Amino acid sequence: MTVLDMRPAWQFWDAGIQTHVRVISALVRREMRAHGGESRLGYLWALIEPGLHLIAYMLLFTYILKRHAPLGNNTALFLLTGIVPYFLFSKMAIYVSSAVGGNRALLTLPPVKLPDVIAARVVLESTTYLFVGFIMFLALYLGGVAEAIPYEPLAVAGACALAVAFGLAIGAINMVIVSFFHNWMTIYGLFSFPLWFFSGIWFLPEQIPQPYRDYMLYNPIMHFLMLFRAGFYRDFKAVSLDIPYAISVTALTLAIGLALTRVARRKILEPT
Amino acid sequence: MIVLEDVFMSYRTRFGRKVVLDTLNIAFDTSKSIGILGLNGSGKSTLLRLIGGSELPERGRIHRSVNVSFPLGYTGCFAGNMSGRENAAFLARVYGYDVAEVVTFVESFAELGDYFDEPVRTYSSGMHARLGFGASMALRFDVYLIDEGFGAGDARFAARCQQTFSNRLKHSRIILVSHDPGTMLTYCEAGATLHAGKLTYYDDIKEAVTCYNEIVNEPLNTH
Numbered sequence: 001m002t003v004l005d006m007r008p009a010w011q012f013w014d015a016g017i018q019t020h021v022r023v024i025s026a027l028v029r030r031e032m033r034a035h036g037g038e039s040r041l042g043y044l045w046a047l048i049e050p051g052l053h054l055i056a057y058m059l060l061f062t063y064i065l066k067r068h069a070p071l072g073n074n075t076a077l078f079l080l081t082g083i084v085p086y087f088l089f090s091k092m093a094i095y096v097s098s099a100v101g102g103n104r105a106l107l108t109l110p111p112v113k114l115p116d117v118i119a120a121r122v123v124l125e126s127t128t129y130l131f132v133g134f135i136m137f138l139a140l141y142l143g144g145v146a147e148a149i150p151y152e153p154l155a156v157a158g159a160c161a162l163a164v165a166f167g168l169a170i171g172a173i174n175m176v177i178v179s180f181f182h183n184w185m186t187i188y189g190l191f192s193f194p195l196w197f198f199s200g201i202w203f204l205p206e207q208i209p210q211p212y213r214d215y216m217l218y219n220p221i222m223h224f225l226m227l228f229r230a231g232f233y234r235d236f237k238a239v240s241l242d243i244p245y246a247i248s249v250t251a252l253t254l255a256i257g258l259a260l261t262r263v264a265r266r267k268i269l270e271p272t
Numbered sequence: 273m274i275v276l277e278d279v280f281m282s283y284r285t286r287f288g289r290k291v292v293l294d295t296l297n298i299a300f301d302t303s304k305s306i307g308i309l310g311l312n313g314s315g316k317s318t319l320l321r322l323i324g325g326s327e328l329p330e331r332g333r334i335h336r337s338v339n340v341s342f343p344l345g346y347t348g349c350f351a352g353n354m355s356g357r358e359n360a361a362f363l364a365r366v367y368g369y370d371v372a373e374v375v376t377f378v379e380s381f382a383e384l385g386d387y388f389d390e391p392v393r394t395y396s397s398g399m400h401a402r403l404g405f406g407a408s409m410a411l412r413f414d415v416y417l418i419d420e421g422f423g424a425g426d427a428r429f430a431a432r433c434q435q436t437f438s439n440r441l442k443h444s445r446i447i448l449v450s451h452d453p454g455t456m457l458t459y460c461e462a463g464a465t466l467h468a469g470k471l472t473y474y475d476d477i478k479e480a481v482t483c484y485n486e487i488v489n490e491p492l493n494t495h
Contacts, residue, residue: 018368026365030354105351109342110325111366266328 020119023112027103027120046128047135050087054079054136057202070204071233074145078229082201084133085228088126088163089170089221090192095125096171097178097185100268107269114265118172126164133160147232155231158243163224166250172257179268200225205240213240220249274300274323274340274415274447279332281318292318294469295332302338302415305446307460307477309453309484314466316449317343317419323447324417338414344404352393356384356403359392363407374410381436382406383429402429409436416446453481 057079061067069078099117106112140148150156177184199221205213216222223246230238261268281293292315300306300323310316320343321327322334342349350359357375364374379388382402387395395403408416441459448459456463456477463480464473467487474480 022368023366026362029365030351030358030362033354033358103351105349106362108321108326108349109363109366110340266330269328 019111020113020116023116024119024123027106027112027116028124030106031102031120031124043128047132050083050129050132050136053083053087057083060202070207071229071236072147074140074147077140077145077148077232079202080133080136080140080148081229081232082199082225084129084136085159085163085224086196086199086201086221087132088129088160089167089224090196091129092122092125092164092167093170093174093188093192094185096121096168097174097188099171100175100179104271114261114269118168118175118261121171122164122168126160130160150231151234152231155227159224159228159231162227162246162250163221165254166220166224169250169253169257172261173253175268176257176260176264179264179270195219195221204229217242220246273335273337274302275335276300276322277333277335279322279329279334281315281322281330291469293322293329293471296471298464298471298473300447300473301462302445304461305441305448305459307456307463307480308447308449308466308471309451309456309463309480310449310466311451311487315469316451316466319466319471320417320419320447320449339412341408341411341413341416343417343419344408350392350400350403353391355391356382356388356395359403360407360410363411367411369411374407377410378403378406381409381432398426405433409440412444414444416440416444418446418448420450420452453484456481 054076058075061069061075061079069075071078096118099121100107100114103112103117107114107117137148174184174188177188198216199219200216205217205222205226208216217240223241223243226238226241227243227246230236230241276296276298279293279296280291282289282291284290296319308316308319318327322329323336324340324343325334325336326343326349350356351362354362357379360375360378361371363369364371382388382399382405384395384399384402387399392400392403446459448456450456460477462473462475463477464471465480465484465487472480472483474483
């Protein structure tokens with residue numbers, strides 16, 4: 001049997017895109033309320049959490065390592081140029097993976113599809129952490145750190161885009177695994193701790209001796225952080241930075257993640 | 273027209289896979305209201321969710337050339353942590369209606385009082401049905417999908433529902449799922465029975481009801 005509607009194909013596309021835009025914006029509005037519980041404390045926490053990480057790393061630098069930042073004169077700025085892109089990635093990976101769990105009832109509405117729910121979370125979470133990053137750099141700048149303004153905004157924007165895309169990719173893969181093993185996110189938490197420590201938030205790959213440096217450079221997050229820093233520090237050569245590698249790993253992981261959610265969508269949407 | 277093409281659904285139970293919809297091929301003529309009759313657990317609600325698009329078929333495809341509502345009377349479509357007002361606003365945005373208009377309509381139609389601003393998870397099933405019915409009456413669909421819950425709530429609300437609904441039926445049609453032949457004969461022109469995974473379509477609802485009564489009186493098939 002064939003489709004009975006004889007409208008030209010572009011009209012379907014146009015109507016389809018309009019529906020997606022409506023659904024995604026309705027979901028974003030809804031998630032803004034639900035995010036972080038019933039109170040507004042959720043958004044304050046989004047600002048406090050990276051702040052706490054900054055303090056933890058500052059203590060590590062000043063009291064345990066007793067060193068200066070490997071770039072520039074300001075330790076806080078160096079750490080922040082690592083924490084901000086890292087948070088963009090790590091928060092996305094967790095938030096996207098729970099997109100279905102938080103929207104199960106709304107997903108039974110025919111126009112609300114799985115990609116809409118994922119897109120809404122990407123929009124909201126990236127906006128939140130880009131804003132948090134902006135506030136923190138602004139605070140440093142107002143505190144007298146003149147370097148806290150990127151001299152090459154394009155590199156910073158590219159690093160943010162890659163971090164978000166890779167977070168989405170890992171989040172999508174997590175979402176698929178969770179639909180098969182409900183306790184997966186606990187295990188993922190264990191994996192992500194070494195990532196937090198070894199992705200270069202508090203060091204540069206050039207400080208790592210070979211052959212370990214080459215092994216660590218397989219981690220694409222390391223490249224995102226270098227690219228981000230290359231946009232802030234004029235004197236940062238970033239010899240280890242491999243942009244084509246970072247882009248291709250991100251694109252490949254994203255393709256795999258999105259393809260898996262498509263293939264496993266029935267399993268993902270299944271009531272638990 | 274709503275066309276089902278090789279639609280297959282099964283569920284895993286402790287006793288192996290149970291087929292609920294066994295490769296259905298049917299074209300529903302949506303210029304008529306259709307009643308689908310079946311015993312409890314025969315897969316009627318599943319079929320309705322598939323027609324609406326709330327759920328995806330295990331195999332097969334469903335084509336719709338009309339604007340189909342979400343299944344009514346069953347409460348799954350509302351987010352428990354959002355209030356009735358927020359849920360109504362969400363529906364308006366998703367379907368592209370004026371938010372204020374829809375919310376005002378639902379508020380006065382559902383008569384939930386202060387509960388309209390409480391999270392939906394605190395609602396009783398009657399309040400759920402009021403919200404669902406109110407919301408679907410605020411939006412216009414070519415075909416309304418109704419799962420049993422006709423005339424939910426008290427008698428006063430049921431009467432208002434029926435009045436609004438018969439008004440709406442001048443332009444819209446319904447697909448009603450029930451095991452009660454009485455409601456069917458009132459609202460539907462065509463009918464179908466769902467039994468043992470097979471759907472049989474009848475141009476006349478009376479014929480469908482007769483066949484359904486035969487199924488009901490059939491001796492139980494014991495293994």
